[in-house]
Amino acid sequence: MLGKLIKYDLKANRNLFLLMYGILLASALGTRVVISDVVQELEGYSNVGLVAAFLMMSYMVALVTVSTMGYVLVIRRFYHNLFGSEGYLSFTLPVTAAQHFIAKTLSGLIWLFGSMMVQIISLLILFSGVFSRDMFGENMDMLIELYEPMINGQDLILQLVLAILNSVVSLMMIYFAVCLGQMARRRRILTAVICYFGMSFIFSMIEGVVTEAFITMDIYALESLIHYDVGYYLMNVLLVVLKMIIFGGGSILIMQKKLNLE
Amino acid sequence: MTTPILECHNLTKCYDHAGKVGLKNVELTLGRGKIIGLLGPNGSGKTTLIKLITGLLMPQSGELYVAGYHVGPLSKRVVSYLPELTYLNMNQKVKHLFDYFEDFYPDFRRERAENMLGRLGISPEERLKTMSKGTKEKVQLILVMSRDAEFYVLDEPIAGVDPAARDYILETILSNRNPESSVLLSTHLIHDIEPVLDEVVMIKEGQIQLVSTVEGIKERYGCSVDEMFREVFKC
Numbered sequence: 101m102l103g104k105l106i107k108y109d110l111k112a113n114r115n116l117f118l119l120m121y122g123i124l125l126a127s128a129l130g131t132r133v134v135i136s137d138v139v140q141e142l143e144g145y146s147n148v149g150l151v152a153a154f155l156m157m158s159y160m161v162a163l164v165t166v167s168t169m170g171y172v173l174v175i176r177r178f179y180h181n182l183f184g185s186e187g188y189l190s191f192t193l194p195v196t197a198a199q200h201f202i203a204k205t206l207s208g209l210i211w212l213f214g215s216m217m218v219q220i221i222s223l224l225i226l227f228s229g230v231f232s233r234d235m236f237g238e239n240m241d242m243l244i245e246l247y248e249p250m251i252n253g254q255d256l257i258l259q260l261v262l263a264i265l266n267s268v269v270s271l272m273m274i275y276f277a278v279c280l281g282q283m284a285r286r287r288r289i290l291t292a293v294i295c296y297f298g299m300s301f302i303f304s305m306i307e308g309v310v311t312e313a314f315i316t317m318d319i320y321a322l323e324s325l326i327h328y329d330v331g332y333y334l335m336n337v338l339l340v341v342l343k344m345i346i347f348g349g350g351s352i353l354i355m356q357k358k359l360n361l362e
Numbered sequence: 363m364t365t366p367i368l369e370c371h372n373l374t375k376c377y378d379h380a381g382k383v384g385l386k387n388v389e390l391t392l393g394r395g396k397i398i399g400l401l402g403p404n405g406s407g408k409t410t411l412i413k414l415i416t417g418l419l420m421p422q423s424g425e426l427y428v429a430g431y432h433v434g435p436l437s438k439r440v441v442s443y444l445p446e447l448t449y450l451n452m453n454q455k456v457k458h459l460f461d462y463f464e465d466f467y468p469d470f471r472r473e474r475a476e477n478m479l480g481r482l483g484i485s486p487e488e489r490l491k492t493m494s495k496g497t498k499e500k501v502q503l504i505l506v507m508s509r510d511a512e513f514y515v516l517d518e519p520i521a522g523v524d525p526a527a528r529d530y531i532l533e534t535i536l537s538n539r540n541p542e543s544s545v546l547l548s549t550h551l552i553h554d555i556e557p558v559l560d561e562v563v564m565i566k567e568g569q570i571q572l573v574s575t576v577e578g579i580k581e582r583y584g585c586s587v588d589e590m591f592r593e594v595f596k597c
Binding site for chain 2: 101104107108112185186187188189191192193194195196356357358359361
């Protein structure tokens, strides 16, 4: 049943996501074609420069749109399918509240990570072969020297894992805020937004206190950008697990016990 | 001895706001193979009871069993529910809604659904948002009645539709249900529904007032269900 729920959640937003991806990639390709002409004619103005500027701006808009609309579509699907009129069908299916939550989380993450991959691909399309190391001079050498250990070390893997876990937890927090909001009689969306910002503030404070209290390294040193000690990773993983329990468990409990369909 | 299709013991549901009582200490047992009318005026607790049966609400206290199961995935598997409102995605085509029901309900009979759709002249390629209110409700009814469920729970199925559509809905309910299954119909339009009912449950202010067969009301009180309803619920 979980697989079926994920299938329909992915299908629900498929057309809009594919449309956005198509526009972004086409925009990247179009801008890339024009930019390579501009780079070759840097000495003088030409009409190509104006077109390139317009296309670059369009591309930036498309890039931001994919990020923003990605979250909007995923959250909208969660809200409408579970707490709108469609909830009368969703919650009478022979599935548990936990299956609903897991399906929405996984399908949401698939779309959000997919959006991120498409954005990276679009950037690669846009900048491949256009800019070279020589154009940035010795600044590029310094950047490469600074970040090379991170690129080659195990810290990158740990930081990537942490980044993925934090992405999962971020989405779960949004869902939890929506669940809290639907318990209100009126202004459910506003209540959800307030809950979200409230939780963000509280957890930021907690993380700040924990970091100050338990992490002994000098987090302000430049080296800390590329190498953290084990304690930092352990503490962050513990915080992620705690958040998953609160947000996931809380959402499921609300859906089981405090469902309040319109 | 077969398990009753519905058992409620001391069932109470309060709504947090204004301390409103939806249901109070309801004791109710419904047997299988019957068409039961859940009758009461607006705000009497009909929809509350239905939402408890379908798992859309949790009771404050008491117990509820559907076909012997606690309310959950197992009970939802045997219940086919038609709510009062349109609960389908308006952007979907009818054929995709059939796919959806076929995926989640092993007892969904697609051929039956397609036959009913064809008799109404509705194309499976149509999207719900292009249909009139009455047609949308008919599509919902087709989806619900195309399942071989043990318990059909229909919340106000004939409210807000024209008399011809009412006849169609009642005829669809009668002709497509499994004879061993039970149907719970909530309504306040007693006159239209009385001919199809086997039993009635009358509810007022969250409490059961009367549970009887239709024949029993005629024999004991010498009146129709409609007349009985007017007597029980007179202002």
